[in-house]
Each structure stands twice: as structure tokens, then as C-alpha cells.
Amino acid sequence: MRKWSIIPRRTEHALRLTTMRAAFASTWARLYRQVFWLSDGHRNVERISILLHKPSDKIEEVTYELLVSGHINVQSDEKELGMDPVILKESFNLVAPHKEAFARYFYSQLFTHYPQTRQLFPPTEEGMRRQESSLIATLAVVVAGVERGENLTQVIRKLGERHLRYGAQAAHYPLVGQLLLQTFQDFLGDAFTPQMKDAWGKAYEIISTEMLKGASQSHDEGTGSVSASMELPNEPGPV
Incomplete structure (x- = not known):
């Protein structure tokens, strides 16, 4: 994505968080707060960097860390991406x-549908x-984290x-994303609205992009080690 075409915009949810809670000032570094307040839906990344x-x-x-946390949406020539905490929580609660x-x-x-993925997971029923x-x-960590405006990037x-x-x-990531949306659809039926499908589709795209960045960084460093403090509980294999 070309930097001059990336236009961030503050979300209404994040504005409520920043006005109602002082945590934003204490948990996010000054540069993040500056980028957030300059993200007016008109300035692109290049302009913000100059300012x-x-x-x-x-x-x-x-910008992308603020995107993952739900503080901003990002508009580019191709599309708009963002996390919608209200819709994500509503559908997850269902x-x-x-x-x-x-x-x-x-x-x-x-x-x-994709039997080749079976070997990636535990062989036993207990696993x-x-x-x-x-x-x-x-899913619960992501939904709750976005609702609270937490920086989920490193996790x-x-x-x-x-x-x-x-x-x-x-190549596995798009397969998982398609089936996650289909599972929501099959379970919720008509209650899984087009807005919910759109919100989860965008959320999964953002999450999978960051996961691939993490995998790429790990590969470049020549290590697959993971800090235990960052791991979610009971994680025997890929989600």
C-alpha cells in the first residue's frame, strides 16, 4: 500500500475512550497520541510524517498499531479497513x-474442506x-482488547x-478467514447481518496481516521462539 494513499481517520469509539478515560495518555506513547489526533480523514501518512x-x-x-487497536480506520485507494468494537462484540456475544x-x-x-491442514493440529481428541x-x-482477547482500545499488535x-x-x-490464512465467516453465518443464520460479516472480514484481514508480519519477523531472525508472557492460555497449535 502506497504511503501517500494511506489516510487514517479517528473512530468515534476511540474518541469516546480518550475523552472518558485517562488511560490513553498513560498507556500510549506521545507519538501515538500525536498521530491519533492528526488522523482527521484528510491527512495521509506522508503529510503526518512531515508535520x-x-x-x-x-x-x-x-498508524497500523492504532488500526489494530480500533483507534483509527484507514482509507486507501482500494478500500477502508477498521475494527468495529461494537459489532464485533455483539456478534461474538451471540x-x-x-x-x-x-x-x-x-x-x-x-x-x-482443507484436509491438508489437519496435520498442523493435535492428533488426539483431548488436544x-x-x-x-x-x-x-x-477471539475473546481480540474483541475485548479492541473494545478497551488496547495495543494488541505485539500479542x-x-x-x-x-x-x-x-x-x-x-496460504492457510485466507482459508481460515473464509471458514470463520461461514461458521458465524451457519451458527447465527439471519442474525449474522451483512454489517457483522463486513466487520469480521475486515477484522480478520487486519489480524492476519499482523500475524504474518510476526511470522516474517521470526523467520528473518531465524527463531521460532515465543515469549511465554505473551502467549494465550491453552494454545497447543495454530488457531
Whole structure:
């Protein structure tokens, strides 16, 4: 994506967070706050970098971290991306009472449609039960984190590092995304609105992009190690 075409815009949800809570000032570094307030939907990344006298690559990095947290949306020539905490939470809460069945159905569909992915996951039933819990835990962390405006970038990139270690490839990510949306659709039926589908599609694109960055960084460094403090609980394999 060309930097001059990346136009960030503050979200209404983030504006409510920043006016209602002082946490933004204490948990986000000054540069992040500056980029946030300059993200008016008109200035592009290059313009913001000039105003702040910072390299455009650094401003782009900050922009994407704010995007992952739900603080801004990003408009480019191709499309607009953003995290919608309200819709993500609403739809996740609809499946949460049936979370075990939801996760089990997701993996059964994954292995049915793409049997080549089965080898990436635990071979035992007990291992798969932990895997199913891991999927729900990951979704819950993302939904809650975006709602609170937390910086989830490093957590998601660590998840990408772990997926690389388990043998996940870039080609697997679109398959998982398609089946995740289909699982929501199958479980919720008409309650899974076009707005929900759009929100989860954009969220998954953002998350998978950051996971692939984490996997790429790990590969470049020649290590698949993951800091234990960053791992989600009960993560025996890729989500």
C-alpha cells in the first residue's frame, strides 16, 4: 500500500475512550497520541510524517498499531479497513453461549474442506478440545482488547510467530478467514447481518496481516521462539 494513499481517520469509539478515560495518555506513547489526533480523514501518512518530523515508515507503523487497536480506520485507494468494537462484540456475544459447539464446528469444516491442514493440529481428541478453547480465547482477547482500545499488535504478532513454528503458511490464512465467516453465518443464520460479516472480514484481514508480519519477523531472525508472557492460555497449535 502506497504511503501517500494511506489516510487514517479517528473512530468515534476511540474518541469516546480518550475523552472518558485517562488511560490513553498513560498507556500510549506521545507519538501515538500525536498521530491519533492528526488522523482527521484528510491527512495521509506522508503529510503526518512531515508535520511530526518523523520518518514516514515510522508513522506508517504507528498508524497500523492504532488500526489494530480500533483507534483509527484507514482509507486507501482500494478500500477502508477498521475494527468495529461494537459489532464485533455483539456478534461474538451471540455465539459465546455455544462456544464449544462453535469451535468444534469450525474445525470440522476446516478439516473437511482443507484436509491438508489437519496435520498442523493435535492428533488426539483431548488436544483438539484444548485447541477449540484456544480459538474462543483468542477471539475473546481480540474483541475485548479492541473494545478497551488496547495495543494488541505485539500479542497478535507473537501469535503469528507461534503459527510459523507449528507449520502454518501464508496460504492457510485466507482459508481460515473464509471458514470463520461461514461458521458465524451457519451458527447465527439471519442474525449474522451483512454489517457483522463486513466487520469480521475486515477484522480478520487486519489480524492476519499482523500475524504474518510476526511470522516474517521470526523467520528473518531465524527463531521460532515465543515469549511465554505473551502467549494465550491453552494454545497447543495454530488457531
